[in-house]
Amino acid sequence: MRPDRATPPAPSARLDGLPGYGKGRAAGARVAAHRLGSNEAPDTVHPAIARAVTAALSGANRYPDLRGETLAAALAARHGLAAAQIAVSAGSIVLLDQILRGWCDSGDEIVAPWRSYEAYPIIAGLSGAELVQVPLNTEHGVDAAALLAALTPRSRIALICNPNNPTGTALEPQALDALIAAIPAHILVVLDEAYCDFAGEAEAVAKSPAARLSRHPNLVILRTFSKAWGLAGLRVGYAMAAPEIIRNIHAVQPPFPLPGVALAAALAALDHEPAVTARIARNATERRRLSEGLRAKGVPVAPSQANFVWLPLGERSAALNAHLAQMDIAARCFDGEGLRITTGTADDTDAVLDAVASWRPHMGSASTPKPMGARDK
């Protein structure tokens, strides 16, 4: 074989046909004025966090915590758990990857409501397991009965995103507990709570993992500093579970899962929670304004408990997305299904509502818009 014709060795067939993380901003593309495509916090980093990062940087010649122990201890104190019940990593998406690789073999099934987080099919595909997608109900929420009915002897993991990305809907705490309780104990339940801070009382959000883990020994809860905590760029996520489960996550995980600067930032963020509380309050205000404003213009909006809203526009999604892009607004389009718009600042909300006002004439007769001023309950 001539070297110039040689192709590199082929990777595992598991990589065939993976969807790929493609929908973010293309390299070199201009940054939109209103960046509402990735559910990030719109605020720049708190000065105390910036100072903590700068201080940690001077120690960057040394390896950080072997397992992120300092952060695990702080999170354990916050949630009323033992440090042995927490694993940290560079984003909760990395923890999900480690969990699927640690628990799944080829031929296993991961059962998840769908539409949900775009990363799931990719991570599931890499694990060798099959992702079984259970359609959401007509309210764009998790269909608990359908999820239970989809479980088979091959099911290894039930993966539930609550509140769900991209629809923003959430199961009530009791309904969620009933669903987890109904899943057989030999199936690992992974509860992705990336958006939980936006869904309830801060105190309840902090205390719920301990209560829930005590009721369900087969449960892993994933959380992140990327959304309400405003640190997407520093990549900090964590898992909470029984110590045996955490031990096995650690067994999959390479050492030093978080850089020292990320550990320092997360610890500083935990010490400055009022900034997070304020962000959550603003999100609730803007989410209400955005949802009601869009509905008043005849655009359907699912009830959101997150920092984004879901517009189930079906075939019209791409047209609105293109219109928003022209108005310098970046949203996330799921072709043929819907459009997800992050709730940002008041200025972002105004920009979206203005843009949609100028789009309305093009909605077409299939849209059956509600009269101006009508509100969905």
Ligand SMILES: *Cc1c(COP(=O)(O)O)cnc(C)c1O
């Ligand atoms: C944003 C998001 C995450 C967070 O991922 P990180 O890796 O922690 O940034 C996890 N799950 C869902 C559903 C998300 O939307």
